[in-house]
Structure formats: structure tokens, C-alpha cells
Amino acid sequence: DDEGDMVSRPPVVTIMGHVDHGKTSLLDAIRKTSVVSGEAGGITQHIGAYQVEQNGHKITFIDTPGHAAFTAMRARGAQATDIAILVVAADDSVMPQTIESIAHAKAAGVPIIVAINKVDKHEADPQKVRNQLLQHDVFVETMGGEVLDVEVSAKTGLNLDKLLEAILLQAEILDLKANPHRSAEGTVVEAQLDRGRGSVATVLVQKGTLTPGQIIVAGDQWGRVRALVTDKGEHVKSAGPATPVEVLGLSGTPQAGDKFAVVENESRAREISEYRQRLTRDKAVARASG
Numbered sequence: 001d002d003e004g005d006m007v008s009r010p011p012v013v014t015i016m017g018h019v020d021h022g023k024t025s026l027l028d029a030i031r032k033t034s035v036v037s038g039e040a041g042g043i044t045q046h047i048g049a050y051q052v053e054q055n056g057h058k059i060t061f062i063d064t065p066g067h068a069a070f071t072a073m074r075a076r077g078a079q080a081t082d083i084a085i086l087v088v089a090a091d092d093s094v095m096p097q098t099i100e101s102i103a104h105a106k107a108a109g110v111p112i113i114v115a116i117n118k119v120d121k122h123e124a125d126p127q128k129v130r131n132q133l134l135q136h137d138v139f140v141e142t143m144g145g146e147v148l149d150v151e152v153s154a155k156t157g158l159n160l161d162k163l164l165e166a167i168l169l170q171a172e173i174l175d176l177k178a179n180p181h182r183s184a185e186g187t188v189v190e191a192q193l194d195r196g197r198g199s200v201a202t203v204l205v206q207k208g209t210l211t212p213g214q215i216i217v218a219g220d221q222w223g224r225v226r227a228l229v230t231d232k233g234e235h236v237k238s239a240g241p242a243t244p245v246e247v248l249g250l251s252g253t254p255q256a257g258d259k260f261a262v263v264e265n266e267s268r269a270r271e272i273s274e275y276r277q278r279l280t281r282d283k284a285v286a287r288a289s290g
């Protein structure tokens with residue numbers, strides 16, 4: 001990328017933590033809070049990635065179904081996350097998957113922000129969480145360390161704005177930039193076949209700008225982009241760096257964690273996808289024959 005073409009981009013955030021500590025609840029609560037302004041009616045359908053605005057700054061959230069997907073994405077070399085929110089329930093404290101999440105984030109070199117959740121519960125003990133995190137080399141700010149920590153409640157909405165502020169502060173430190181003036185590349189967050197719309201792939205654009213009409217290869221699938229739809233259901237004419245967007249027009253469904261890229265023409269796209277499909281088949285055959 002040409003340095004001169006680099007511009008600031010929103011942070012891409014994933015949520016990690018132990019089972020039932022409130023990852024989904026927290027994502028839902030953040031989305032609901034931000035959805036209130038500007039949108040008619042609540043949005044209830046599941047969405048793999050969305051963007052919110054806090055004080056005029058955008059933040060992109062990816063709802064990976066647990067850290068398995070995070071690991072899978074990392075294994076495929078698709079480093080998509082800038083910041084990891086580590087959710088720890090204040091009534092349950094640090095648990096095995098909390099420790100695993102810390103290890104994943106550290107291995108990926110992704111800074112952690114700690115969200116101490118469920119502080120509305122009477123058995124909540126936030127200080128115990130901080131002490132236990134210290135034993136796993138996570139030294140939080142309120143104890144004099146460098147890792148931002150915020151006490152929140154996904155249930156009551158307490159301090160969700162503070163959590164968003166912490167994300168923006170961390171993003172500022174990271175000084176995230178990307179070049180929007182180049183051919184688009186990114187990662188597939190999820191994909192499914194929709195009865196009415198055909199293949200629907202939610203992708204995260206990481207470099208460049210994607211526009212309808214372009215031809216892309218995503219994993220072993222390809223297609224001409226028929227439409228780009230935001231998490232708010234709006235059809236858009238372009239999606240720049242760190243934007244999550246639904247892509248319509250692919251021939252089939254790629255896998256979560258697959259990379260996508262724009263290619264110059266249909267025959268090139270077909271060639272790449274056929275080659276990759278052959279590789280997938282060969283691997284399956286090799287596995288079956290031990």
C-alpha cells in the first residue's frame with residue numbers, strides 16, 4: 001500500500017470469554033442502545049457483524065460464535081480483529097475459557113479490554129475478577145496496570161457507553177489505518193443460503209473499497225456482486241475498510257474465515273474457484289482413505 005493513500009479506519013472488535021458470561025447479551029445490548037437513534041423498529045434477526053457510532057466515531061463488532069471461530073480465522077491467516085473484549089462475569093469470575101481467551105488474544109497480539117459483566121447481581125465481586133486476572137498476567141488499569149477495564153451490566157445497560165469509550169481510546173493508541181483506494185480484500189464472517197436472496201455472505205472489508213458489479217472470489221466460491229447491504233438493511237454503493245457488509249451474488253456459500261478478493265474478470269474468478277474446489281475435494285478424498 002502507498003503510505004499516502006492510508007486513512008483512519010474504525011476498529012474491529014471481537015468478544016471473547018467463558019460460556020454464559022454474557023458475550024451475546026453484551027453485543028445485543030450495545031446494538032440495541034445504538035439502534036434506538038435513527039432506526040424504525042427493533043432489529044431482532046441474528047447478525048454476524050455490525051457497526052455502531054459513539055461520538056461520531058465508528059466501531060465494528062464481529063459476533064464470532066465463540067472463540068473457536070476466532071482460532072479458525074487466525075489459523076487461516078485472516079487476522080481480522082484489532083481489539084478483543086474479554087467478558088468476565090463478576091459472579092463467576094475467571095474460568096477455563098477466560099484463560100483460553102487471554103491466551104488466544106496474546107498469541108494473536110491483539111490488545112484486550114476487560115468487561116466485568118453482571119455487576120447488577122448481588123453476588124458480583126468485580127475485585128475478585130481483577131485479582132484473578134492478575135494471576136494470568138492481565139494487569140488492569142484500575143489496579144495500576146495498562147489493560148482497560150470497565151464494570152458493565154448487559155442486563156441494565158450500565159456503563160456500555162464507557163465500554164465504547166474505552167474501545168475508542170484503545171483504537172486511538174493503535175492508530176488504525178487502511179487504503180480505501182485499492183482493490184478490495186477481506187474476510188468472510190458468515191454465509192448462508194437465503195430462500196429469496198440466494199447466497200448471502202457477510203464479509204468484513206479490510207482493505208480497499210468493494211462496490212456492486214465487481215467480481216470477487218471468496219474461499220472456493222465466486223460471483224459478481226449484485227448488491228451490498230449493511231447491517232441496517234440499507235443497500236449501499238460502496239463498502240470501505242473495516243466495514244461489515246452483506247454480499248449478494250456469490251455462486252455458493254464460502255466458509256467463515258475464508259478470505260475474499262476482487263479479481264479482474266469472470267474467467268479468472270472461475271479458474272480460481274474451480275482450482276480451490278478441486279483442492280477441497282482432493283483433501284476430503286485423502287482424509288477418507290486415511
Ligand code: GTP
Binds near residue numbers: 153
Ligand atoms: P455462550 O455464547 O453460550 O458462551 O454464552 P454468552 O457468553 O453469550 O452468554 P449469554 O449472553 O447467553 O448470557 C448467559 C446468561 O447470562 C443469560 O441468561 C443472560 O440473560 C445472563 N446475563 C448476561 N448478561 C447479564 C448481566 O449483565 N446481568 C445479569 N443478571 N444476567 C446477565
Ligand code: NA
Binds near residue numbers: 019020
Ligand atoms: Na449462553
Ligand code: MG
Binds near residue numbers: 023024025
Ligand atoms: Mg453467546
